[in-house]
Amino acid sequence: MKEQHLKTFVSGVSxxxxxxxAQPAEVHAPYIDDQPPRLLDYTAVIGISGGYQGCVYFTAxxxxxxxxxxxxxxxxxxxxxSLADAAGEVANTISGNARGELGxxxxxxxxxxxxxxxxxxxxxxxxxxxxxxxxxxxxxSELVVCLR
Amino acid sequence: xxxxxxxxxxxxxIRRAIQRALGETRFSEIxxxxxxxxxxxxxxxxxxxxxxxxxxxxEIDGISCVETMIQLRPSSRILVVSALADQATxxxxxxxxxxxxxxxxxxPEELCEAIDDLLQD
Numbered sequence: 112m113k114e115q116h117l118k119t120f121v122s123g124v125s126x127x128x129x130x131x132x133a134q135p136a137e138v139h140a141p142y143i144d145d146q147p148p149r150l151l152d153y154t155a156v157i158g159i160s161g162g163y164q165g166c167v168y169f170t171a172x173x174x175x176x177x178x179x180x181x182x183x184x185x186x187x188x189x190x191x192x193s194l195a196d197a198a199g200e201v202a203n204t205i206s207g208n209a210r211g212e213l214g215x216x217x218x219x220x221x222x223x224x225x226x227x228x229x230x231x232x233x234x235x236x237x238x239x240x241x242x243x244x245x246x247x248x249x250x251x252s253e254l255v256v257c258l259r
Numbered sequence: 260x261x262x263x264x265x266x267x268x269x270x271x272x273i274r275r276a277i278q279r280a281l282g283e284t285r286f287s288e289i290x291x292x293x294x295x296x297x298x299x300x301x302x303x304x305x306x307x308x309x310x311x312x313x314x315x316x317x318e319i320d321g322i323s324c325v326e327t328m329i330q331l332r333p334s335s336r337i338l339v340v341s342a343l344a345d346q347a348t349x350x351x352x353x354x355x356x357x358x359x360x361x362x363x364x365x366x367p368e369e370l371c372e373a374i375d376d377l378l379q380d
Contacts, residue, residue, distance in 0.1 A: 183272060209344055220315075
């Protein structure tokens with residue numbers, strides 16, 4: 112994956128939080144993670160096909176997703192489906208927006224929504240995983256980009 | 260008589276957000292569908308005048324839905340609401356019959372403005 116591709120996702124993360132919540136996120140320096148993936152409470156995985164192969168996933172803890180739901184106007188206690196849906200929408204939006212720079216050959220799937228740390232979750236083999244750490248309103252999350 | 264609205268998106272969060280943003284004043288009735296196949300089933304008995312349409316959905320994608328709906332009811336007006344930011348997608352949606360394109364993430368104000376544009380044209 113080229114540096115320019117990574118910049119697209121870094122700016123996508125910033126743009127998402129700034130536009131959707133009017134409060135910018137702090138996006139930390141990306142790094143390559145060669146350890147087994149550590150997922151937070153909810154994760155949404157977007158499969159990538161076409162001119163690119165791999166996946167993009169967003170993983171976040173419950174408090175961040177609850178805050179996002181509140182910003183979206185959701186009232187009352189958030190159930191697991193809503194929290195997973197919120198993670199899915201973040202992953203889908205950032206990935207979809209990336210097509211603006213990566214082009215229509217960057218084909219995205221519908222999000223697969225995961226809860227916890229499923230034993231069978233694995234990143235694509237032989238593809239480096241770039242982790243983009245995110246802090247927003249005191250909550251930690253990550254966007255992980257695995258692209259070939 | 261106020262028009263009817265059909266909201267099509269595989270995210271229940273987005274469906275609720277659109278319904279909240281547009282409220283009860285612009286439309287006589289609001290229904291929603293969670294994928295393309297369900298949208299076409301609903302549309303056959305509920306041919307809404309205004310439709311908001313996601314693109315990346317299970318079963319049948321939004322672009323195909325736009326084309327089918329316009330064939331069934333050419334006077335319906337469709338606003339595509341999608342995260343897909345490439346120009347080719349927007350052009351294809353418009354070519355198939357959509358009349359507007361709103362990029363996610365959107366604010367309630369941006370959605371209302373896009374819908375009002377469709378209602379006023």
